[in-house]
Amino acid sequence: xFKQYFPYELQGLVEKYAxxxxxxxxxxxxxxxxxxPEDGFERSKAYAAIKQYLSTNSATRAKRFKADMARDSRSLxxxxxxxxxxxxxxxxxxxxxxxxxxxxxxxxxSIYGRGEEKRYYKLTFxxxxxxxxxxxxLNHVLNEGKAIEARRRQRNLYTNHRSEEWEGYQRIMWTHxxxxxxxxxxxxxxxxxxxxxITNDLITFSKAKDYYKKIGKAWKRGYLLYGPxxxxxxxxxxxxxxxxxxxxxxxxxxxxxxxxxLRKLLIDTSSKSIIVIEDIDCSxxxxxxxxxxxxxxxxxxxEKDPIKKKVADDCEESSSKVTLSGLLGFxxxxxxxxxxxRIIVFTTNYVEKLDPxxxxxxxxxxxxxxxxxxxxxxxxLARNYLxxxxxxLFAKISxxxxxxxxxxxxxxxNLMPKSAEEDADACLENLIKAIEAAKEEVRLxxxxxxxx
Ligand SMILES: Nc1ncnc2c1ncn2[C@@H]1O[C@H](COP(=O)(O)OP(=O)(O)OP(=O)(O)O)[C@@H](O)[C@H]1O
Ligand SMILES: [Mg+2]
Numbered sequence: 001x002f003k004q005y006f007p008y009e010l011q012g013l014v015e016k017y018a019x020x021x022x023x024x025x026x027x028x029x030x031x032x033x034x035x036x037p038e039d040g041f042e043r044s045k046a047y048a049a050i051k052q053y054l055s056t057n058s059a060t061r062a063k064r065f066k067a068d069m070a071r072d073s074r075s076l077x078x079x080x081x082x083x084x085x086x087x088x089x090x091x092x093x094x095x096x097x098x099x100x101x102x103x104x105x106x107x108x109x110s111i112y113g114r115g116e117e118k119r120y121y122k123l124t125f126x127x128x129x130x131x132x133x134x135x136x137x138l139n140h141v142l143n144e145g146k147a148i149e150a151r152r153r154q155r156n157l158y159t160n161h162r163s164e165e166w167e168g169y170q171r172i173m174w175t176h177x178x179x180x181x182x183x184x185x186x187x188x189x190x191x192x193x194x195x196x197x198i199t200n201d202l203i204t205f206s207k208a209k210d211y212y213k214k215i216g217k218a219w220k221r222g223y224l225l226y227g228p229x230x231x232x233x234x235x236x237x238x239x240x241x242x243x244x245x246x247x248x249x250x251x252x253x254x255x256x257x258x259x260x261x262l263r264k265l266l267i268d269t270s271s272k273s274i275i276v277i278e279d280i281d282c283s284x285x286x287x288x289x290x291x292x293x294x295x296x297x298x299x300x301x302x303e304k305d306p307i308k309k310k311v312a313d314d315c316e317e318s319s320s321k322v323t324l325s326g327l328l329g330f331x332x333x334x335x336x337x338x339x340x341x342r343i344i345v346f347t348t349n350y351v352e353k354l355d356p357x358x359x360x361x362x363x364x365x366x367x368x369x370x371x372x373x374x375x376x377x378x379x380x381l382a383r384n385y386l387x388x389x390x391x392x393l394f395a396k397i398s399x400x401x402x403x404x405x406x407x408x409x410x411x412x413x414n415l416m417p418k419s420a421e422e423d424a425d426a427c428l429e430n431l432i433k434a435i436e437a438a439k440e441e442v443r444l445x446x447x448x449x450x451x452x
Pocket of ligand 1: 189190227229234410
């Protein structure tokens with residue numbers, strides 16, 4: 001701006017002194033945080049954290065916002081619009097945050113598809129606070145921002161698929177959907193003491209980072225959930241994920257080609273996650289022999305019919321070659337070495353079928369039996385489904401549940417009103433009828449057995 005008043009030779013000198021003069025009378029320091037650093041294609045983590053920090057800390061002060069749908073699709077996240085400015089206070093120090101963008105004069109074709117505008121935040125503060133701001137305040141902003149992001153993070157349910165050959169590369173895939181299961185430990189029908197023990201165990205685990213470090217163990221925990229079908233094993237996994245706010249990886253072992261692929265999939269899981277292998281007794285032949293001997297009739301049929309034979313061969317070929325030792329290797333070796341804060345859950349209907357190597361102490365840290373529905377568990381369901389804490393029919397139901405094995409799934413099914421006319425009394429009556437019918441069936445079967 002001084003240029004036009006001074007001869008050309010003096011311009012450099014004047015600019016130099018003008019700059020000094022300005023910094024003398026302009027006692028502020030400015031720091032800019034660009035969304036995309038010049039030497040990288042990756043979005044700057046600092047920019048993302050500042051955005052989160054400002055979205056909660058500027059909401060009462062800024063006047064213009066950009067609105068984004070939060071990842072849970074239920075709420076909106078407001079962030080400062082471009083060219084907006086807000087003030088912040090830290091230990092009595094006033095600071096200014098401004099959001100801005102640069103638009104280059106020349107049009108550049110960008111293959112990265114992020115447009116040519118470059119967004120940045122600019123922080124301004126008085127230079128006498130330089131130490132406090134650069135040493136403490138910025139750390140505070142980044143940590144807060146990351147914490148807010150973690151809270152807003154949507155959790156996912158991942159499932160694996162058969163790997164695909166793609167231009168010579170093997171692609172191993174986890175695909176995910178948002179994890180939105182409503183189950184919680186409150187809605188889980190189970191003895192209250194047992195429930196308390198499990199939730200305490202989970203919470204202790206999630207807070208035990210330093211402890212695991214101290215004792216030199218990888219920060220992981222293995223659970224084996226066992227019990228008959230419909231007793232709430234899968235429901236409990238959802239409740240665990242909701243309690244700890246972890247992602248869930250539902251590992252389908254039969255779709256995993258071999259141990260190498262298993263390893264790759266597991267390396268690809270994130271921390272704060274639950275890795276689930278359901279029905280472990282079915283997904284893996286735990287005797288070590290992958291293919292069961294077919295009975296001779298089956299074989300003869302296949303030999304006669306070429307199409308049948310082809311289908312059977314294909315099935316055998318595509319069946320998983322994951323072995324027990326591969327799985328154990330992952331649980332003990334590699335699993336310990338990479339990643340942390342992970343829970344692995346196996347479920348089975350037949351705990352007695354499992355290989356002792358898989359369930360020996362140290363591999364599985366906790367065994368949880370999900371039994372048939374007890375009266376205590378029934379009370380949780382009655383409260384949940386019918387808003388009932390007590391009822392005249394409870395005594396009768398208690399007696400019936402003791403005599404007849406009934407799963408929580410069956411109880412839940414009967415407690416759900418089938419029509420608008422059905423009230424709580426009708427639902428309880430339905431349940432009683434259902435249990436009595438099951439009891440009768442058991443009696444008849446026993447008689448038949450004795451008659452044989
Ligand atoms: N303990 C429970 N508390 C609350 N609801 C339950 C419980 N057990 C079962 N249910 C109900 O029954 C349904 C089936 O339960 P779930 O899928 O968790 O059983 P599971 O033990 O995983 O069975 P499977 O061995 O066949 O996989 C659930 O959708 C839930 O509504
Ligand atoms: Mg299940």
